[in-house]
Amino acid sequence: MEPLRARNKLGAVLFQFPPWFVKRRTNIEHTLLCARMLEGYTLATEFRNNTWFNDKHAADTIGFERENGFVHVAVDEPQGTAFSIPSIWEATNPNLAMVRFHGRNAETWQARGLSSAAERFNYLYSDEELEELARQVQRLQEQAEETHVLFNNCYSDFGVRNAVDLQRLLQRPNQDSDRHTD
Numbered sequence: 001m002e003p004l005r006a007r008n009k010l011g012a013v014l015f016q017f018p019p020w021f022v023k024r025r026t027n028i029e030h031t032l033l034c035a036r037m038l039e040g041y042t043l044a045t046e047f048r049n050n051t052w053f054n055d056k057h058a059a060d061t062i063g064f065e066r067e068n069g070f071v072h073v074a075v076d077e078p079q080g081t082a083f084s085i086p087s088i089w090e091a092t093n094p095n096l097a098m099v100r101f102h103g104r105n106a107e108t109w110q111a112r113g114l115s116s117a118a119e120r121f122n123y124l125y126s127d128e129e130l131e132e133l134a135r136q137v138q139r140l141q142e143q144a145e146e147t148h149v150l151f152n153n154c155y156s157d158f159g160v161r162n163a164v165d166l167q168r169l170l171q172r173p174n175q176d177s178d179r180h181t182d
Helices: 002-006 025-037 058-067 117-121 127-143 158-171
Strands: 013-017 043-047 071-076 096-101 146-151
Touching (some): 096 127
Parallel strands (some): 096 146
C-alpha cells in the first residue's frame, strides 16, 4: 500500500467487517488495533452487522468513528433482511466520505450456492433511485473535502453503467441553487 500512498493514489484502506462482527468491546478494541497497525493511513469502516447501527447504538457508532478519524462507509443495500444495515449518510472524517452501492436485490443478498459472488449483486439501479442517491451523495460532499463512491453491483456491467449515470447526475447544475427569491 505504501507505493500507492506515496504517490497520493490511496484514498483509504477499507475494513469491511463481516456480519458476525457484532458490536461489543472486544470488536471495538480489534477495530482500534487495526488503526494502530495502520497508523498514518486513512481507514474506512464498513460494519456489516446491524448491532452497530440499531436504534440503541447508531449514534455511539458514528461518534466512535468520528472520534477515531475513521471514515464511515454509507451503504445502500437490500433492507429487511437479518443482516441489513441502514443507510446512514454521515461523514465522520472531514477529509473523506465514502459510499458503497451494493444494489437492492433482496433475493440474492443472502442466497447460498450462487455460481459467483457477482450474482449476489445482480441489481441495476433505476434512474429514479440514482436521483435519490445523488441527493444523498451531494449532502456528503458538503460534509467532507472529498467523497468516494463505489458501485459494488458488479453483475455484468451494472456497476459501470450506474456509475456513469450517477456521475452525469452529480455534474448536473443544482436546480435549487439556481432559483431566485424576492
